[in-house]
Amino acid sequence: MKEREKPKYDIEPRYVLLIMTMVCVFMIFFSYKFDNVFTPIRTRLNSFVVPLQKGITTIGNSINNAIDNFEEVETLQKEIARLQEENGRLAREKEEIEQSLYDFERIKQLLSLSDNYKDYNTVGANIIAKDSSGYYARFTLDKGYKDGIKVDMNVLAGSGLVGIITEVGSNYSVVRSVIDDNNYVSAIVTKTNDDCIVCGNLEMLSIGYIEIRDLSINSEAKNNYKVYTSPLSEKYLPNILIGYISNIQSENDGLTKNGYLTPVVDFEHLSTVLIVTDLKKDYLADDEEDSAPIH
Amino acid sequence: MVVVAVYAVEILIAVLLKTTVFSYIAYGNNIVPDLIVMIVVAAAYQRGKTKGMLVGFFAGLVLDITAGGLLGVFAFFYMFIGYLNGAMAKYYVQNDILLPLAMAAGSEFIFSFLFYVFLFLTRGRTNIGAYVINQMIPLALYTALVFLVVYRILDLVYWKVTKPLYTDYSKVE
Numbered sequence: 001m002k003e004r005e006k007p008k009y010d011i012e013p014r015y016v017l018l019i020m021t022m023v024c025v026f027m028i029f030f031s032y033k034f035d036n037v038f039t040p041i042r043t044r045l046n047s048f049v050v051p052l053q054k055g056i057t058t059i060g061n062s063i064n065n066a067i068d069n070f071e072e073v074e075t076l077q078k079e080i081a082r083l084q085e086e087n088g089r090l091a092r093e094k095e096e097i098e099q100s101l102y103d104f105e106r107i108k109q110l111l112s113l114s115d116n117y118k119d120y121n122t123v124g125a126n127i128i129a130k131d132s133s134g135y136y137a138r139f140t141l142d143k144g145y146k147d148g149i150k151v152d153m154n155v156l157a158g159s160g161l162v163g164i165i166t167e168v169g170s171n172y173s174v175v176r177s178v179i180d181d182n183n184y185v186s187a188i189v190t191k192t193n194d195d196c197i198v199c200g201n202l203e204m205l206s207i208g209y210i211e212i213r214d215l216s217i218n219s220e221a222k223n224n225y226k227v228y229t230s231p232l233s234e235k236y237l238p239n240i241l242i243g244y245i246s247n248i249q250s251e252n253d254g255l256t257k258n259g260y261l262t263p264v265v266d267f268e269h270l271s272t273v274l275i276v277t278d279l280k281k282d283y284l285a286d287d288e289e290d291s292a293p294i295h
Numbered sequence: 296m297v298v299v300a301v302y303a304v305e306i307l308i309a310v311l312l313k314t315t316v317f318s319y320i321a322y323g324n325n326i327v328p329d330l331i332v333m334i335v336v337a338a339a340y341q342r343g344k345t346k347g348m349l350v351g352f353f354a355g356l357v358l359d360i361t362a363g364g365l366l367g368v369f370a371f372f373y374m375f376i377g378y379l380n381g382a383m384a385k386y387y388v389q390n391d392i393l394l395p396l397a398m399a400a401g402s403e404f405i406f407s408f409l410f411y412v413f414l415f416l417t418r419g420r421t422n423i424g425a426y427v428i429n430q431m432i433p434l435a436l437y438t439a440l441v442f443l444v445v446y447r448i449l450d451l452v453y454w455k456v457t458k459p460l461y462t463d464y465s466k467v468e
Contacts, residue, residue, distance in 0.1 A: 013344035017378050020352055024374065027367030038366050045360050052307075053315050060316035129314035131362050135410055135430070137325070138362065140314070181415065202415070203422055206323060206429040 043169040050172040053129040054142055061271065085124060085272065088158035092274075095159040099228065099239045102190060120237060122156065122274040123147065128172070137180040137200060137267070138163075143275065144171040152235050154276040160264030161185070161229060161240045162273050173275075178242060179210050179267055187212070187242055188230040194219040195230060198242050198261055209246060213258035221245055227261055235280050301456055305334050305449070306354045310361060326433045328441035329403050331358060331369075335377045336399045336442075337449040344381025351377030372409050376402045389454065395446055400439035407431040 031038050065077060129140040143149050145168050155162040155175050163177035176183050179200040187198045194215050201211040215221060225245045231238040241264050248259035309330035317327045331354045339347025355370035362369070380398055388394075411426050420426070 011345075013348065013378065013381060016345050016348055017374070020348060020374055021371060024352075024367040024371035027370070028365050031366035042360050042366075045357075049311070049361055052311055056311055056315040060319065064319060129361070130318050131314070135325075135407070135414065136362065136364065140361075181420070182418070201420075202430065203420070203425045205325070206425075 039167075042167075046169050046172060050128065050140065050142075050169070053140065057126075057128045081272075088274070091159035092156065095241050096239070099190075099241075103239075120276045120278050122276050123149070124272060125149075125173075125275055126272050127270060135181070135202065137177045137183075137205075138166070139175055139177070139270075141165075141173050141175060141273065141275070142171070144169045144173055146170050148277060149173045149275060150279065152279060152281075154235075154237050154240065154280075156240060156274045156276060157265045157270055157272070159241055161236070161242050162265050162267075162270070164235060165275070175273070177267060178265075179205055179263060181205075185236055185242065186230045186233040187227050188232075189215070189219070189221045189245070190226045190228065192219055192221050192225070194221055195232065196227070198227060204260060208262065209260040210243070210263055211258065212245065212248075212261040213251075213256065215248065215257040215259070217250065217255055217257055219248075219257055221248055221257075223247065233280065237276060237278065237280050237283060297456070301452065302334075302338065302350055302353075305452070306331070306350075306357055309334055309354070310357050314361060322433060322437055323429075326430075326437055328438045329406070329434065330441075330445065331355070331373060332376060332403050332406055332438060333399055333442050333445045334449065335373050336380050336395060336402050337446060337453070339377045339380035340383055340387055340395050340398060341450075341453050342381075343384040344378050347377030347381040347384075348374050349377070351375070368413070372406055375409065376406055379405070389450065392443065392446065396439055396442060399442040399446070400435045403438040404431050404435040407434050 069077060123143060125141040125143040127139050128142045131138040141149075141155075149165060149168050151165055151168055153165045155165060155177075161178055163175045163180070163183065165173050166176045167174040177200070178185055178198065181200045181202045184197055184199045187196050188194065189196060196215045196219075197213050199211050199213065201209075204211055212227065223245055227242045227245060229236040229238055229240045229242060243261045243263040246260040246262050248257050250257050313327060313330050317330075321327050335347060335351040335354060338350040351373035352370050355373035356367075358369040358373075359366050380402060383394065383398060386394060407430060411420075411423070411431070415426065416423075
Protein backbone atom coordinates (compact mmCIF):
# COMPACT_ATOMS: atom_id res chain seq x y z
CA MET A 1 0.00 0.00 0.00
CA LYS A 2 1.10 3.53 -0.63
CA GLU A 3 1.97 5.89 2.13
CA ARG A 4 -0.98 7.49 3.82
CA GLU A 5 -1.77 10.76 2.08
CA LYS A 6 -2.40 13.91 3.92
CA PRO A 7 -6.12 14.67 3.64
CA LYS A 8 -6.96 17.45 1.24
CA TYR A 9 -9.04 19.29 3.77
CA ASP A 10 -7.03 19.17 6.95
CA ILE A 11 -9.16 20.84 9.63
CA GLU A 12 -8.04 21.29 13.20
CA PRO A 13 -9.89 18.79 15.45
CA ARG A 14 -11.18 21.55 17.70
CA TYR A 15 -12.98 23.17 14.78
CA VAL A 16 -14.49 19.81 13.86
CA LEU A 17 -15.65 19.54 17.47
CA LEU A 18 -17.18 22.99 17.29
CA ILE A 19 -18.99 22.34 14.03
CA MET A 20 -20.29 18.95 15.12
CA THR A 21 -21.40 20.30 18.49
CA MET A 22 -23.44 22.84 16.58
CA VAL A 23 -24.89 20.04 14.45
CA CYS A 24 -25.84 18.17 17.65
CA VAL A 25 -27.43 21.22 19.24
CA PHE A 26 -29.32 21.85 16.03
CA MET A 27 -30.56 18.24 15.99
CA ILE A 28 -31.56 18.33 19.66
CA PHE A 29 -33.46 21.54 19.08
CA PHE A 30 -35.20 20.26 15.98
CA SER A 31 -36.13 16.89 17.45
CA TYR A 32 -37.53 18.72 20.47
CA LYS A 33 -39.44 21.31 18.49
CA PHE A 34 -40.53 19.35 15.44
CA ASP A 35 -40.67 15.77 16.60
CA ASN A 36 -42.50 14.49 13.54
CA VAL A 37 -39.75 15.61 11.12
CA PHE A 38 -37.44 12.86 12.34
CA THR A 39 -40.08 10.21 13.05
CA PRO A 40 -40.12 8.66 9.54
CA ILE A 41 -36.32 8.36 9.44
CA ARG A 42 -36.29 6.99 12.95
CA THR A 43 -39.02 4.40 12.35
CA ARG A 44 -37.35 3.27 9.13
CA LEU A 45 -33.98 2.73 10.79
CA ASN A 46 -35.59 1.10 13.79
CA SER A 47 -37.55 -1.25 11.56
CA PHE A 48 -34.16 -2.50 10.42
CA VAL A 49 -32.70 -2.82 13.92
CA VAL A 50 -35.77 -4.28 15.65
CA PRO A 51 -35.79 -7.68 13.89
CA LEU A 52 -32.13 -8.09 14.82
CA GLN A 53 -32.85 -7.19 18.42
CA LYS A 54 -35.79 -9.57 18.39
CA GLY A 55 -33.60 -12.37 17.11
CA ILE A 56 -30.85 -11.78 19.64
CA THR A 57 -33.31 -11.46 22.51
CA THR A 58 -34.99 -14.68 21.44
CA ILE A 59 -31.64 -16.47 21.30
CA GLY A 60 -30.56 -14.92 24.61
CA ASN A 61 -33.83 -15.87 26.24
CA SER A 62 -33.64 -19.42 24.98
CA ILE A 63 -30.06 -19.81 26.18
CA ASN A 64 -31.05 -18.35 29.51
CA ASN A 65 -34.01 -20.68 29.72
CA ALA A 66 -31.84 -23.62 28.77
CA ILE A 67 -29.45 -22.80 31.58
CA ASP A 68 -32.24 -22.18 34.05
CA ASN A 69 -34.33 -25.23 33.24
CA PHE A 70 -31.78 -27.72 32.12
CA GLU A 71 -33.96 -30.76 32.46
CA GLU A 72 -37.27 -29.15 31.45
CA VAL A 73 -38.74 -30.02 28.07
CA GLU A 74 -39.97 -27.35 25.70
CA THR A 75 -43.65 -28.14 26.06
CA LEU A 76 -43.41 -27.68 29.77
CA GLN A 77 -41.90 -24.22 29.29
CA LYS A 78 -44.71 -23.26 26.94
CA GLU A 79 -47.18 -24.44 29.51
CA ILE A 80 -45.46 -22.34 32.18
CA ALA A 81 -45.51 -19.25 29.96
CA ARG A 82 -49.20 -19.75 29.31
CA LEU A 83 -49.94 -20.26 32.99
CA GLN A 84 -47.90 -17.19 33.92
CA GLU A 85 -49.88 -15.10 31.50
CA GLU A 86 -53.10 -16.51 32.87
CA ASN A 87 -51.89 -15.94 36.41
CA GLY A 88 -51.12 -12.34 35.53
CA ARG A 89 -54.62 -11.92 34.13
CA LEU A 90 -56.16 -13.49 37.20
CA ALA A 91 -54.14 -11.31 39.54
CA ARG A 92 -55.23 -8.30 37.55
CA GLU A 93 -58.82 -9.46 37.76
CA LYS A 94 -58.47 -9.87 41.50
CA GLU A 95 -57.20 -6.33 41.78
CA GLU A 96 -60.06 -5.12 39.65
CA ILE A 97 -62.58 -6.93 41.78
CA GLU A 98 -61.03 -5.56 44.96
CA GLN A 99 -61.05 -2.12 43.50
CA SER A 100 -64.62 -2.35 42.32
CA LEU A 101 -65.64 -3.62 45.73
CA TYR A 102 -63.97 -0.64 47.27
CA ASP A 103 -65.66 1.57 44.70
CA PHE A 104 -68.96 -0.05 45.54
CA GLU A 105 -68.48 0.75 49.23
CA ARG A 106 -67.67 4.32 48.44
CA ILE A 107 -70.55 4.68 46.06
CA LYS A 108 -72.90 3.22 48.61
CA GLN A 109 -71.69 5.87 50.98
CA LEU A 110 -72.18 8.61 48.49
CA LEU A 111 -75.57 7.22 47.48
CA SER A 112 -74.63 7.90 43.92
CA LEU A 113 -74.27 5.31 41.23
CA SER A 114 -71.36 5.88 38.92
CA ASP A 115 -69.55 2.86 37.61
CA ASN A 116 -65.91 3.79 37.35
CA TYR A 117 -64.74 0.43 36.27
CA LYS A 118 -64.66 -0.93 32.76
CA ASP A 119 -63.17 -4.01 31.22
CA TYR A 120 -60.01 -3.23 29.33
CA ASN A 121 -59.03 -5.03 26.14
CA THR A 122 -55.45 -6.20 26.21
CA VAL A 123 -52.85 -7.54 23.78
CA GLY A 124 -49.80 -9.49 24.91
CA ALA A 125 -46.31 -8.39 23.80
CA ASN A 126 -42.71 -9.41 24.38
CA ILE A 127 -39.91 -7.10 25.46
CA ILE A 128 -37.19 -7.31 22.86
CA ALA A 129 -34.78 -4.55 23.91
CA LYS A 130 -34.10 -2.43 26.94
CA ASP A 131 -32.70 1.06 26.93
CA SER A 132 -29.00 0.87 27.35
CA SER A 133 -27.84 4.03 29.05
CA GLY A 134 -28.61 2.97 32.61
CA TYR A 135 -30.33 6.30 33.10
CA TYR A 136 -33.59 5.79 31.26
CA ALA A 137 -36.05 3.03 31.96
CA ARG A 138 -37.55 2.47 28.56
CA PHE A 139 -37.90 -0.65 26.52
CA THR A 140 -38.96 -1.86 23.09
CA LEU A 141 -41.87 -4.23 22.47
CA ASP A 142 -42.42 -6.45 19.44
CA LYS A 143 -45.85 -5.03 18.55
CA GLY A 144 -46.35 -1.94 16.38
CA TYR A 145 -49.06 -0.10 14.54
CA LYS A 146 -49.60 -3.14 12.36
CA ASP A 147 -51.01 -4.77 15.50
CA GLY A 148 -53.13 -1.74 16.31
CA ILE A 149 -50.82 -0.22 18.91
CA LYS A 150 -51.00 3.56 19.35
CA VAL A 151 -49.08 6.17 21.29
CA ASP A 152 -50.37 6.71 24.87
CA MET A 153 -51.69 3.19 25.29
CA ASN A 154 -51.12 1.89 28.83
CA VAL A 155 -48.94 -1.14 29.45
CA LEU A 156 -49.58 -3.61 32.27
CA ALA A 157 -47.83 -6.67 33.62
CA GLY A 158 -49.69 -9.05 35.87
CA SER A 159 -51.73 -6.86 38.12
CA GLY A 160 -49.80 -3.61 37.88
CA LEU A 161 -48.95 -0.65 35.71
CA VAL A 162 -45.73 -0.89 33.72
CA GLY A 163 -45.81 2.33 31.71
CA ILE A 164 -47.05 4.09 28.64
CA ILE A 165 -46.27 3.82 24.94
CA THR A 166 -44.33 6.82 23.66
CA GLU A 167 -43.32 5.80 20.15
CA VAL A 168 -44.80 3.38 17.63
CA GLY A 169 -43.24 1.97 14.47
CA SER A 170 -44.64 -0.58 12.05
CA ASN A 171 -43.36 -3.59 13.99
CA TYR A 172 -42.21 -2.18 17.32
CA SER A 173 -43.21 0.24 20.04
CA VAL A 174 -41.30 2.00 22.82
CA VAL A 175 -42.58 2.02 26.40
CA ARG A 176 -41.54 4.56 29.02
CA SER A 177 -41.98 2.76 32.31
CA VAL A 178 -43.23 4.23 35.58
CA ILE A 179 -39.75 3.85 37.08
CA ASP A 180 -38.23 6.17 34.45
CA ASP A 181 -36.89 9.29 36.10
CA ASN A 182 -38.89 11.48 33.76
CA ASN A 183 -42.25 9.74 34.12
CA TYR A 184 -45.11 11.25 36.13
CA VAL A 185 -48.44 9.55 36.84
CA SER A 186 -51.27 11.19 38.68
CA ALA A 187 -52.49 8.69 41.22
CA ILE A 188 -54.89 8.10 44.07
CA VAL A 189 -54.41 6.35 47.42
CA THR A 190 -56.98 3.73 48.43
CA LYS A 191 -58.97 4.15 51.64
CA THR A 192 -57.97 7.78 52.08
CA ASN A 193 -58.71 8.82 48.49
CA ASP A 194 -55.84 11.34 48.42
CA ASP A 195 -54.59 12.62 45.10
CA CYS A 196 -50.87 12.40 44.57
CA ILE A 197 -48.20 12.09 41.90
CA VAL A 198 -46.06 9.01 41.35
CA CYS A 199 -42.80 9.59 39.54
CA GLY A 200 -39.74 7.52 38.82
CA ASN A 201 -36.62 8.51 40.67
CA LEU A 202 -33.26 7.07 39.81
CA GLU A 203 -31.86 7.77 43.27
CA MET A 204 -34.59 5.71 44.94
CA LEU A 205 -34.60 3.07 42.23
CA SER A 206 -31.22 1.79 43.36
CA ILE A 207 -32.91 0.71 46.60
CA GLY A 208 -36.01 -0.55 44.79
CA TYR A 209 -38.45 2.31 45.19
CA ILE A 210 -40.09 5.04 43.16
CA GLU A 211 -41.27 8.37 44.48
CA ILE A 212 -44.73 9.43 45.59
CA ARG A 213 -45.27 13.12 46.17
CA ASP A 214 -47.69 16.03 46.39
CA LEU A 215 -49.81 14.21 48.95
CA SER A 216 -51.89 16.58 51.03
CA ILE A 217 -50.34 17.40 54.42
CA ASN A 218 -53.58 16.21 56.06
CA SER A 219 -53.41 12.86 54.34
CA GLU A 220 -53.69 9.83 56.60
CA ALA A 221 -52.05 7.47 54.14
CA LYS A 222 -49.99 4.76 55.82
CA ASN A 223 -47.56 2.06 54.81
CA ASN A 224 -48.89 -0.71 52.55
CA TYR A 225 -51.82 1.36 51.34
CA LYS A 226 -52.34 0.69 47.65
CA VAL A 227 -51.82 3.42 45.08
CA TYR A 228 -53.86 3.37 41.87
CA THR A 229 -53.87 5.50 38.74
CA SER A 230 -56.18 8.44 39.18
CA PRO A 231 -59.37 9.10 37.21
CA LEU A 232 -57.99 12.63 36.81
CA SER A 233 -55.05 11.44 34.70
CA GLU A 234 -55.12 12.48 31.07
CA LYS A 235 -53.30 9.47 29.67
CA TYR A 236 -53.51 6.68 32.23
CA LEU A 237 -56.67 4.62 32.58
CA PRO A 238 -58.15 4.72 36.08
CA ASN A 239 -57.89 2.04 38.77
CA ILE A 240 -54.68 0.35 37.69
CA LEU A 241 -52.50 -0.65 40.62
CA ILE A 242 -49.09 1.07 40.68
CA GLY A 243 -47.68 -0.04 44.00
CA TYR A 244 -47.67 0.10 47.78
CA ILE A 245 -46.70 3.03 49.97
CA SER A 246 -43.54 2.30 51.89
CA ASN A 247 -42.62 5.42 53.79
CA ILE A 248 -44.34 8.79 54.04
CA GLN A 249 -42.86 11.94 55.43
CA SER A 250 -43.71 15.64 55.44
CA GLU A 251 -41.99 17.85 52.92
CA ASN A 252 -39.90 20.77 54.17
CA ASP A 253 -42.38 23.29 52.81
CA GLY A 254 -45.03 22.08 55.29
CA LEU A 255 -47.65 21.86 52.56
CA THR A 256 -47.25 18.40 51.13
CA LYS A 257 -46.10 14.94 52.04
CA ASN A 258 -43.92 12.69 49.97
CA GLY A 259 -42.45 9.25 50.29
CA TYR A 260 -41.45 5.92 48.83
CA LEU A 261 -43.58 3.59 46.78
CA THR A 262 -42.80 -0.05 46.04
CA PRO A 263 -43.86 -0.79 42.48
CA VAL A 264 -46.01 -3.90 42.17
CA VAL A 265 -44.33 -4.96 38.92
CA ASP A 266 -40.95 -6.68 39.08
CA PHE A 267 -39.17 -4.57 36.46
CA GLU A 268 -35.91 -6.45 36.71
CA HIS A 269 -37.36 -9.72 35.48
CA LEU A 270 -39.97 -8.45 33.08
CA SER A 271 -40.17 -10.21 29.72
CA THR A 272 -43.82 -10.16 28.65
CA VAL A 273 -46.39 -7.40 29.13
CA LEU A 274 -50.01 -6.64 28.28
CA ILE A 275 -50.87 -3.56 26.21
CA VAL A 276 -54.29 -2.05 26.94
CA THR A 277 -55.74 -1.14 23.57
CA ASP A 278 -58.31 1.25 25.05
CA LEU A 279 -57.14 4.83 25.12
CA LYS A 280 -57.96 7.16 27.96
CA LYS A 281 -59.16 9.89 25.63
CA ASP A 282 -61.74 7.57 24.03
CA TYR A 283 -62.73 6.47 27.48
CA LEU A 284 -63.21 10.08 28.54
CA ALA A 285 -65.29 10.77 25.44
CA ASP A 286 -67.54 7.80 26.26
CA ASP A 287 -67.88 8.99 29.81
CA GLU A 288 -69.05 12.41 28.80
CA GLU A 289 -71.76 10.87 26.69
CA ASP A 290 -73.00 8.70 29.54
CA SER A 291 -73.02 11.25 32.30
CA ALA A 292 -71.00 14.09 33.74
CA PRO A 293 -68.01 12.59 35.61
CA ILE A 294 -68.07 12.93 39.37
CA HIS A 295 -64.85 14.17 40.92
CA MET B 296 -14.63 2.34 2.81
CA VAL B 297 -13.63 -0.91 4.51
CA VAL B 298 -12.70 1.09 7.61
CA VAL B 299 -16.13 2.71 7.69
CA ALA B 300 -17.76 -0.69 7.26
CA VAL B 301 -15.68 -2.16 10.10
CA TYR B 302 -16.73 0.61 12.46
CA ALA B 303 -20.35 0.38 11.32
CA VAL B 304 -20.38 -3.34 12.09
CA GLU B 305 -18.71 -2.79 15.48
CA ILE B 306 -21.25 -0.13 16.42
CA LEU B 307 -24.19 -2.23 15.26
CA ILE B 308 -23.02 -5.25 17.24
CA ALA B 309 -22.42 -3.07 20.30
CA VAL B 310 -25.87 -1.46 20.17
CA LEU B 311 -27.60 -4.79 19.60
CA LEU B 312 -25.79 -6.58 22.42
CA LYS B 313 -26.17 -3.67 24.80
CA THR B 314 -29.91 -3.32 24.31
CA THR B 315 -30.72 -7.02 24.40
CA VAL B 316 -28.75 -9.79 26.10
CA PHE B 317 -26.64 -7.51 28.30
CA SER B 318 -29.60 -7.19 30.65
CA TYR B 319 -28.66 -10.69 31.83
CA ILE B 320 -25.32 -9.44 33.12
CA ALA B 321 -26.64 -6.15 34.54
CA TYR B 322 -25.38 -5.19 37.97
CA GLY B 323 -28.29 -4.07 40.12
CA ASN B 324 -31.18 -2.60 38.26
CA ASN B 325 -29.59 -0.80 35.37
CA ILE B 326 -25.80 -0.89 35.37
CA VAL B 327 -24.77 -2.37 32.02
CA PRO B 328 -21.23 -2.16 30.59
CA ASP B 329 -21.07 0.49 27.90
CA LEU B 330 -19.77 -1.12 24.71
CA ILE B 331 -20.14 2.12 22.75
CA VAL B 332 -17.71 3.97 25.02
CA MET B 333 -15.25 1.13 24.54
CA ILE B 334 -15.39 1.42 20.76
CA VAL B 335 -15.09 5.20 20.87
CA VAL B 336 -12.16 5.09 23.31
CA ALA B 337 -10.35 2.47 21.25
CA ALA B 338 -10.95 4.35 17.99
CA ALA B 339 -9.81 7.67 19.41
CA TYR B 340 -6.77 6.13 21.09
CA GLN B 341 -5.72 4.37 17.92
CA ARG B 342 -6.61 7.02 15.37
CA GLY B 343 -6.76 10.48 16.92
CA LYS B 344 -9.24 13.21 17.72
CA THR B 345 -11.09 13.73 14.44
CA LYS B 346 -11.75 10.07 13.76
CA GLY B 347 -12.59 9.37 17.38
CA MET B 348 -15.11 12.18 17.21
CA LEU B 349 -16.68 10.83 14.02
CA VAL B 350 -16.98 7.31 15.41
CA GLY B 351 -18.47 8.71 18.63
CA PHE B 352 -20.91 10.91 16.76
CA PHE B 353 -22.31 8.15 14.57
CA ALA B 354 -22.39 5.58 17.36
CA GLY B 355 -24.29 8.04 19.52
CA LEU B 356 -26.66 8.80 16.69
CA VAL B 357 -27.53 5.12 16.29
CA LEU B 358 -28.21 4.92 20.04
CA ASP B 359 -30.33 8.07 19.85
CA ILE B 360 -32.42 6.54 17.10
CA THR B 361 -32.98 3.24 18.90
CA ALA B 362 -33.48 4.77 22.35
CA GLY B 363 -36.26 7.13 21.33
CA GLY B 364 -35.29 10.24 23.25
CA LEU B 365 -34.11 13.57 21.89
CA LEU B 366 -32.02 13.12 18.76
CA GLY B 367 -28.41 14.25 19.18
CA VAL B 368 -27.92 13.86 22.93
CA PHE B 369 -25.90 10.65 22.88
CA ALA B 370 -24.24 11.78 19.66
CA PHE B 371 -22.91 14.86 21.42
CA PHE B 372 -21.73 13.00 24.52
CA TYR B 373 -19.90 10.28 22.64
CA MET B 374 -18.41 12.78 20.21
CA PHE B 375 -17.03 14.72 23.16
CA ILE B 376 -15.62 11.48 24.62
CA GLY B 377 -13.96 10.78 21.27
CA TYR B 378 -12.40 14.22 21.23
CA LEU B 379 -11.00 13.93 24.75
CA ASN B 380 -9.55 10.47 24.16
CA GLY B 381 -8.07 11.54 20.85
CA ALA B 382 -5.59 13.63 22.79
CA MET B 383 -4.02 10.39 24.03
CA ALA B 384 -3.44 9.02 20.53
CA LYS B 385 0.18 10.13 20.53
CA TYR B 386 0.89 7.68 23.35
CA TYR B 387 -0.56 4.74 21.45
CA VAL B 388 1.41 1.53 21.87
CA GLN B 389 0.22 -1.85 20.70
CA ASN B 390 -0.60 -4.30 23.52
CA ASP B 391 -0.63 -1.58 26.15
CA ILE B 392 -3.73 -2.13 28.28
CA LEU B 393 -3.27 0.11 31.33
CA LEU B 394 -3.60 3.48 29.63
CA PRO B 395 -6.68 2.57 27.54
CA LEU B 396 -8.19 0.91 30.63
CA ALA B 397 -7.85 4.13 32.61
CA MET B 398 -9.20 6.04 29.61
CA ALA B 399 -12.25 3.79 29.36
CA ALA B 400 -13.07 4.08 33.06
CA GLY B 401 -12.57 7.85 32.99
CA SER B 402 -14.57 8.23 29.79
CA GLU B 403 -17.51 6.27 31.12
CA PHE B 404 -17.43 8.40 34.26
CA ILE B 405 -17.34 11.61 32.22
CA PHE B 406 -20.10 10.29 29.99
CA SER B 407 -22.45 9.51 32.87
CA PHE B 408 -21.50 12.77 34.54
CA LEU B 409 -22.46 14.71 31.40
CA PHE B 410 -25.65 12.70 31.19
CA TYR B 411 -26.48 13.56 34.79
CA VAL B 412 -25.68 17.26 34.38
CA PHE B 413 -27.65 17.74 31.17
CA LEU B 414 -30.61 15.44 31.76
CA PHE B 415 -31.00 15.22 35.53
CA LEU B 416 -29.53 18.31 37.18
CA THR B 417 -31.47 20.52 34.79
CA ARG B 418 -34.66 18.94 36.14
CA GLY B 419 -33.76 19.69 39.75
CA ARG B 420 -32.19 16.35 40.76
CA THR B 421 -29.52 17.93 42.92
CA ASN B 422 -28.36 15.02 45.09
CA ILE B 423 -25.15 14.51 43.13
CA GLY B 424 -23.50 12.26 45.73
CA ALA B 425 -26.10 9.53 45.33
CA TYR B 426 -25.70 9.59 41.56
CA VAL B 427 -21.92 9.39 41.79
CA ILE B 428 -22.02 6.42 44.17
CA ASN B 429 -24.96 4.49 42.73
CA GLN B 430 -24.60 5.25 39.06
CA MET B 431 -21.38 6.76 37.81
CA ILE B 432 -18.75 4.78 39.73
CA PRO B 433 -20.35 1.34 39.23
CA LEU B 434 -20.85 2.13 35.53
CA ALA B 435 -17.22 3.19 35.13
CA LEU B 436 -15.86 0.15 36.99
CA TYR B 437 -18.07 -2.36 35.22
CA THR B 438 -17.23 -0.86 31.84
CA ALA B 439 -13.50 -0.99 32.66
CA LEU B 440 -13.81 -4.65 33.67
CA VAL B 441 -15.47 -5.69 30.43
CA PHE B 442 -13.13 -3.39 28.50
CA LEU B 443 -10.21 -5.67 29.46
CA VAL B 444 -11.63 -8.33 27.17
CA VAL B 445 -13.25 -6.15 24.53
CA TYR B 446 -10.18 -3.98 23.97
CA ARG B 447 -8.14 -7.07 23.02
CA ILE B 448 -10.65 -7.82 20.29
CA LEU B 449 -10.86 -4.20 19.11
CA ASP B 450 -7.08 -3.86 18.99
CA LEU B 451 -6.80 -7.11 17.09
CA VAL B 452 -9.35 -5.88 14.55
CA TYR B 453 -7.41 -2.64 14.27
CA TRP B 454 -4.12 -4.38 13.54
CA LYS B 455 -5.44 -7.17 11.32
CA VAL B 456 -8.16 -5.40 9.34
CA THR B 457 -7.98 -1.63 9.54
CA LYS B 458 -4.31 -0.80 9.85
CA PRO B 459 -2.86 -2.76 6.87
CA LEU B 460 -5.13 -0.77 4.56
CA TYR B 461 -3.27 2.46 4.98
CA THR B 462 0.08 1.69 6.56
CA ASP B 463 3.30 1.45 4.69
CA TYR B 464 5.00 -1.38 6.53
CA SER B 465 8.42 -0.37 5.25
CA LYS B 466 8.23 2.57 7.62
CA VAL B 467 7.16 0.52 10.63
CA GLU B 468 10.14 -0.46 12.74
